Amino acid sequence: MTEIHSGQRVAVLADAQNLYHTAQSLHTRNIDYSALLEKAVQDRQLTRAIAYVIRAESPEEESFFDALVDIGFETKIKDIKTFSDGTKKADWDVGMSLDAVTLANHVDTIVLCTGDGDFSRLCSHLRHEGVRVEVMAFESSTAEELIDEADTFLDLNDRPDTFLL
Structure with missing residues (x-):
């Protein structure tokens, strides 16, 4: 496992x-993406920060997307899909995974900010490729297999006043 050092190249x-x-279900609050990014980088060299967002035609979402860019995130936006039966679906699992695999040759560490267990296999692959994997999420809703596959896990619930608005 690669240790943290100041010259380390990081993707978030x-x-x-x-x-x-x-954050809404546990605290009825929003994420402080500025604090999240700052902690994820930890004085290392930020190579790329990407926030994967869903456009759901909500009135405040464009200002949220703009705020993410102002903080330092590149936004990747996907429109929500509504099916004929009324169900809706939108996720970035494949896109995030492809970006992580692509970035693996250009960084020392990838910080995944998610609790989605679908990324546990990605963690395993990245670590096999020599990339340090850190996960930041709320432990109570994070898949155990994701925590197990990461080099480190930071529970956002431990510092809600830092990571929540």
């Missing part, structure tokens, strides 16, 4: 949908 991939729903 934030699953905004996962973080939003968890």
Whole structure:
């Protein structure tokens, strides 16, 4: 496992949908993405920060997307899909995974900001490729297999006044 050092190149991939729903259900608050990014980078060299967001035609979402950019995130936006039976679906699992695999040759560490267990296999792959994997999420809603596969896990619930607005 690569240890943390000041010259370390870091990519931060934030699953905004996962973080939003968890923060709302646990605390009825929003994520402080500025604090999240600052902690994820920890005085290392930020190579890329990407926030994966869903456009759901909500009135305040464009200002949220703009705020993410102002903080230092690149936003990748996907429109929510509504099916004929009325169900809705939108996730970035494949996109985040492809970006992580692509970035693996250019960074020393990838910080995944999500609790989604679908990323546990990605963690295993990245670690096999020599990339340090850190996960930041709310432990109470994070898949155990994701925590187990990461090099480190930071529970956002331990410092709600830092990571929540």
